[in-house]
Amino acid sequence: MRKVMLVEDEELILQGIRCIIDWEEISMTVVSMVHNGQEALKRFKEEPVDIIVTDVEMPLMNGLELLEEIRKISPETRCIILSGYDEFEYARAALKLDVEEYILKPINEEQLKQALLDAAKQLDEIDRKKAEDVEDKIGWHKLLQGKLSEEEAEEFYQMLPKMDGGKKIYAAVMRIDTGSVENQGGIQVILAEIQAQPHEIRVIYLSPDTLFLLLYIDKECEDEEAVEIFGRLQNDLESMYGIMCFLTVASAIEQYEDLSQSYKTASKMQKYRVLEGYGSCVAENYIQERKTQDVVIDETLLRKMILKKDQDGVLQYIEDLFINNLRSEVNVDVLYQLALKLAVLLQDIKTEYKLGHSRNFQNLSEMMEKIYQADDIFGLKTIFISEIVEIITYLHMEDSQYTPVVKQIMEEVQQNYKEDMNLKTLSYKYHMNASYLGQIFQKEVGCSFAQYLSNTKNKIAKDLILNTNMKINDIAKEVGYPDTSYFYRKFKQCYGVSPASLRTIKKY
Numbered sequence: 001m002r003k004v005m006l007v008e009d010e011e012l013i014l015q016g017i018r019c020i021i022d023w024e025e026i027s028m029t030v031v032s033m034v035h036n037g038q039e040a041l042k043r044f045k046e047e048p049v050d051i052i053v054t055d056v057e058m059p060l061m062n063g064l065e066l067l068e069e070i071r072k073i074s075p076e077t078r079c080i081i082l083s084g085y086d087e088f089e090y091a092r093a094a095l096k097l098d099v100e101e102y103i104l105k106p107i108n109e110e111q112l113k114q115a116l117l118d119a120a121k122q123l124d125e126i127d128r129k130k131a132e133d134v135e136d137k138i139g140w141h142k143l144l145q146g147k148l149s150e151e152e153a154e155e156f157y158q159m160l161p162k163m164d165g166g167k168k169i170y171a172a173v174m175r176i177d178t179g180s181v182e183n184q185g186g187i188q189v190i191l192a193e194i195q196a197q198p199h200e201i202r203v204i205y206l207s208p209d210t211l212f213l214l215l216y217i218d219k220e221c222e223d224e225e226a227v228e229i230f231g232r233l234q235n236d237l238e239s240m241y242g243i244m245c246f247l248t249v250a251s252a253i254e255q256y257e258d259l260s261q262s263y264k265t266a267s268k269m270q271k272y273r274v275l276e277g278y279g280s281c282v283a284e285n286y287i288q289e290r291k292t293q294d295v296v297i298d299e300t301l302l303r304k305m306i307l308k309k310d311q312d313g314v315l316q317y318i319e320d321l322f323i324n325n326l327r328s329e330v331n332v333d334v335l336y337q338l339a340l341k342l343a344v345l346l347q348d349i350k351t352e353y354k355l356g357h358s359r360n361f362q363n364l365s366e367m368m369e370k371i372y373q374a375d376d377i378f379g380l381k382t383i384f385i386s387e388i389v390e391i392i393t394y395l396h397m398e399d400s401q402y403t404p405v406v407k408q409i410m411e412e413v414q415q416n417y418k419e420d421m422n423l424k425t426l427s428y429k430y431h432m433n434a435s436y437l438g439q440i441f442q443k444e445v446g447c448s449f450a451q452y453l454s455n456t457k458n459k460i461a462k463d464l465i466l467n468t469n470m471k472i473n474d475i476a477k478e479v480g481y482p483d484t485s486y487f488y489r490k491f492k493q494c495y496g497v498s499p500a501s502l503r504t505i506k507k508y
Helices: 011-020 037-046 063-073 088-096 109-133 137-144 150-157 178-184 187-195 223-241 256-276 284-288 299-307 311-324 332-352 364-373 377-394 404-416 423-429 434-445 449-467 472-478 484-495 499-507
Strands: 002-007 028-034 051-055 078-083 101-104 167-176 200-207 210-218 245-249 281-283
Touching: 002 011, 002 037, 002 109, 011 028, 011 109, 028 037, 037 051, 037 063, 051 063, 051 109, 063 078, 078 109, 101 109, 137 150, 137 200, 137 256, 150 256, 167 178, 167 223, 167 256, 178 187, 187 200, 187 210, 187 223, 210 223, 210 256, 223 245, 223 281, 245 256, 256 281, 256 284, 256 332, 256 377, 281 284, 299 311, 299 332, 299 377, 311 377, 332 364, 332 377, 364 377, 377 449, 377 484, 377 499, 404 434, 404 449, 423 434, 423 449, 434 449, 449 472, 449 484, 449 499, 472 484, 472 499, 484 499
Parallel strands: 002 028, 002 051, 051 078, 078 101, 245 281
Antiparallel strands: 167 210, 167 245, 200 210
């Protein structure tokens, strides 16, 4: 949907413009309605739009003055002028400002609609050209990977600022959390903010979530200053727009022939995002100081706790392992070695007890793919907690022998988990003493009836969280929790993470 701003000092006309066009039909939405140029300019800086429809004669700042200021900020924004004056000077000024259409009042609905559609086509053409001209993405990829000849590479170097003896370059890879940028106007917001920085930064667009940045700075500057400049850019994006990114900065170079090596170094450091998370900026020398000591897993203890269905003990062990024992200064390879050991251990348990047939379990390759795609250490922890809880839930289930009444109760829970079930009503239904029924259920199933019911609800909720787009509140009601906050508490007790945190796994 293209964003539109309407600017008109007369409220009746402003509302009329808003109502005469079926905005949804032409894939547009009116996001701002203001009464003068000053207010429009302020609003545009807060929330840029694709198209501006403005009157000419307004108090404080007229329409032409407004468009002059808009052109300084965003040359691509399309503009449509409305005027009650059929004067050549107005039209000539509008022509200089690259105005899409000059429409005389009273406004003709069809003429305005066509002008809006023409503006949208112009924006589409601009986007198309950007797709073709965005620094020749394929060529830049080949250059940065060292796959071009010297002659071919020189053509790309010519596109960059000329180097002089007093400058050096710090290259950085910026990985963008695309979820945080979707509601902020896209990558253009980031590019505009980079352009507004006091230092010269050249941007090479590689993909929707990756930019390669070249900071040109005096040779006398230290590495720390370059990292601070990138850090301030990152802070501006986060504080002003809520855009999260992870920056890795390579050591300084003085010639473009070293650009490929800088890119490879900065790209390789991107794997540290799992330890540092979005919102961090790390440099090459910082990475080189990381420790490579091993983190020991007590596989015998962990295996024993899983087989004993000691869910609380397992969750605490995983928490200690990932959060308390892995300090930020550890080398990221240590983290991935740890994750691999855990994944292999879980795979061995699933193979030994023939649990792999369940659709809820992941094979080793699927787990490793999720591990390497995890955004941070908390997401990594969630992957293992989810799998371990699933194992504990299914472990020994098929091989266990249950008495008929326990089987009936388990089947009833599976079918009627939404209802308010308890042992007292079930004991009355099956003509048994409630205390005795609770004892045999605990003995055969390995947990209390209340815990079994809660686990069943949470397991179904987990499947809905991972496999549907239902809202968390609706899922809570679907599994029989009318109180969402209570559902959050019970779910976190079961899986060690909140429902919202678990849902982030869907993007892996």
